[in-house]
Amino acid sequence: MRFDTRLVHTGGGPDPLTGAVNIPLYLSSTFEQASPNENKGYVYSRTANPTRTSLESAIADLETGQRGLAFSSGLGALATLLEDIPSGQRIVAGDDLYGGTWRLFDHHRRQFGLSVTYVDPTSVDAFAAALEAGPTAVVYLETPTNPLMKLTDIRAVSALARRHGARVVVDNTFASPVFQRPLELGADLVLHSTTKYLGGHSDLIGGALVAADPAWGERLAWLQNALGAVPSPVDCFLVLRGIRTLGVRMRAHDRNGQAVAHRLEKARGVVAVHYPGLGSHPQIELARRQMSGGGGMVSFELKDGERAARRFLKALRIFTLAESLGGVESLAEHPASMTHASVPAAERAARGISDGLVRLSCGIEDSRDLVADVTRGLQAV
């Protein structure tokens, strides 16, 4: 089956019991046992729930992994993964990360002696040097990065990491499996905030992990049950429903991302546009190699700093000023004071997140309306 067909049919349906075309919502915390410890595979819904099983098998299928696990949030998935890294070990990570990821790494560093080495995500040499410098448990990548849309060469870094006995984890939230499949490029684990494109409608919080190695998947499943950061069956149902339209939605997000990025590129007062679908993106060759679309996330820098950013955001009528991304509706935000406020100012400056940076999540509206809205914002700057 081709990818768009799998999006519609994956997850084990129709329901074997009734023929319902959607796997039903199993709102049950516990399951009857025929005799002590004799059951139909379900005992207690923290451990496993049939609606969640359907979602987990769907995500594993789409990311071409051996084991999928669903969580109550993207950070719940990350926290569970971090429990698998013994204290004192080291993570090598790109230095442009989701703010909450940075915050959790920093907490584990202080609390449990995790060591974290940050490197330039665009430089394979920088990853090589960090791996040479000492034993590494995990290489942690976000590509494209949030909010600067930098790329890491997943294939090259995965090959390097393998030689050093380190596992590679890729946060694939921005690209989604429609545009990028890290496990096919040699990564060991994919992380998602299903809150974003997989859910796709800004109506839930969720996360997922997909492991290429069934043994690692089994250990993470043990931790998923032991820690309990699991999603409700309702949220699992909604993410599955989102997945059905992921293909058509991602193409609409991509069309709008392209249109908005091109408009911004021509604007006076804009000093940089960050979008991996633009010919001017410094890593466009890599983008074409490992991604099949630029997606809906665009960030850009206004010459006149925070004042200009605030004016731009205030003038918008279609883009809603809000954190988050990946929903059908377009959102705009100011990373320095919103999504990345948890990264200290000095760190932000060092990483290039300026006060004039604006991040857009282009939804699936008509491109012409979005371009007109961005033009309205630019005129107010």
Ligand SMILES: *Cc1c(COP(=O)(O)O)cnc(C)c1O
């Ligand atoms: C939102 C996000 C997360 C965190 O996910 P939650 O569902 O909000 O916990 C992690 N990584 C990226 C890239 C994100 O955008």
